[in-house]
Structure formats: structure tokens, C-alpha cells
Amino acid sequence: MNFNDAGKLLALFGAAVLANACSGSSSNDQDQAGAAANAADHYIPAATFQDVMDSVVDPAADYIWEAVSFVSDETGAHENRPRTDAEWHELRRRAVILTEASNLIGVPGRRVANGDETLEEPAPLAVDEIQLRLDGQHEQLVGFADAMRSVALQLVDAADRKDADAVMDYGSALDEACESCHLVFWYPESAEDYRQDQ
Numbered sequence: 001m002n003f004n005d006a007g008k009l010l011a012l013f014g015a016a017v018l019a020n021a022c023s024g025s026s027s028n029d030q031d032q033a034g035a036a037a038n039a040a041d042h043y044i045p046a047a048t049f050q051d052v053m054d055s056v057v058d059p060a061a062d063y064i065w066e067a068v069s070f071v072s073d074e075t076g077a078h079e080n081r082p083r084t085d086a087e088w089h090e091l092r093r094r095a096v097i098l099t100e101a102s103n104l105i106g107v108p109g110r111r112v113a114n115g116d117e118t119l120e121e122p123a124p125l126a127v128d129e130i131q132l133r134l135d136g137q138h139e140q141l142v143g144f145a146d147a148m149r150s151v152a153l154q155l156v157d158a159a160d161r162k163d164a165d166a167v168m169d170y171g172s173a174l175d176e177a178c179e180s181c182h183l184v185f186w187y188p189e190s191a192e193d194y195r196q197d198q
């Protein structure tokens with residue numbers, strides 16, 4: 001076999017692969033849609049809502065709020081802000097956690113708690129009442145999670161730009177994203193009192 005023959009063979013082989021791919025495309029699409037549906041069934045909400053908040057969402061948000069903040073103590077007023085590349089990278093990590101935490105919030109069927117305790121006060125809704133809302137208003141829940149993701153993406157971008165002012169601004173927006181969901185699903189009746197405490 002000379003080089004020309006090898007080239008022809010390769011061309012033939014390529015054409016065959018292409019033909020195969022084209023003729024099979026519609027069933028491939030169906031297979032892919034089926035596979036995606038099956039994959040969705042495999043998202044298993046192992047942790048409770050409270051645990052996702054306590055272990056994933058809250059520590060990440062707290063880190064960001066503290067990393068860019070004003071504090072005053074006996075030595076005067078100080079401005080906290082990341083100064084080294086490593087510190088900016090730490091902040092960016094927390095923002096990335098929040099972008100993906102929004103997907104965790106959206107996984108359907110997550111239990112609020114293992115028992116019936118709401119862990120923070122004020123807690124005007126009992127756990128089973130919160131559960132009813134989470135399950136019954138899932139689309140609204142996902143909407144709040146989407147809003148949190150948008151802010152988190154801006155925080156990732158601000159970290160990439162090492163822009164502390166933007167982190168401060170989007171940090172406030174993050175707080176609003178948290179609270180707007182909490183006011184619907186967690187402590188709606190005390191919304192007014194809660195706002196007055198802030």
C-alpha cells in the first residue's frame with residue numbers, strides 16, 4: 001500500500017463515520033435526552049437544607065462579608081480587604097462555592113431538617129411548614145437560588161479583578177439575595193420585626 005492508498009482509505013473511513021453519525025443523529029438526540037433525564041434522577045439530596053446552609057452557604061458568605069469590611073476596635077477603624085494574591089484566591093473560592101450552592105438549593109426533594117428543630121431565631125415557621133413551602137413553591141425557590149447565583153458570579157468576577165469596592169457592593173446584594181428567600185421560606189410572619197432589627 002502506498003501513501004495515496006492509505007489516504008483514500010482514511011477518506012473512506014472518515015466518510016463512513018460521518019454517514020453513520022448523520023443517520024443516527026435523531027436517535028442519538030433521544031438517547032442524550034434520556035441520559036440527561038436519568039442523570040437528573042441521580043442528584044441525591046443527601047444533606048438537609050439546614051446543613052447545606054450551615055456547611056456550604058453560610059460559611060462561604062461569612063468569609064466574603066468579613067474579607068471586605070470595616071471594623072473598629074480600640075486601635076481605631078480598619079478596613080479589611082484582601083491584599084495578597086492568595087487572599088484574593090481564598091475570596092474567589094468562596095464565591096465559586098456560592099455559584100454552585102445555588103444548584104444544591106434547586107435539587108428537588110431535599111428535607112429541611114432531620115428532626116423538627118429550626119436552629120436559628122426568629123423561627124416563626126415550624127420545620128414541617130417550611131417543608132410544605134419548599135416542596136409546594138419549588139419554582140419560586142429556584143428563582144431565589146438563581147438570583148443568588150447571579151450575584152455570586154459577579155463576586156467571582158470582582159475577585160478576578162481584585163476589586164474590593166465591587167465585592168462590597170455585591171456583598172450587600174448577596175445579603176439581599178439570602179434574605180429575600182428567608183423572608184418567604186423561613187420567617188415570613190416576622191418580616192417586619194426582622195427588618196427593624198437590621
Ligand code: HEC
Pocket residue numbers: 049050051053054057058061062105112113117118119120123127130141142144145148174175177178179181182185186
Ligand atoms: C433559595 C432560598 C434560600 C437562599 C437563597 C438562602 N437560604 Fe438560607 N435558608 C433557607 C431555608 C429554607 C432555611 C431553613 C430554615 C430552618 O429550617 O430553620 C435556611 C436556613 C439558613 C440558616 C440557618 C441554618 C441552620 O443553622 O439551621 C442560615 C445561617 C442561612 N440560611 C444562611 C444563608 C445565607 C448566608 C444565604 C445567602 C448567602 C442564604 N442562607 C441563602 C433558604 C435559603
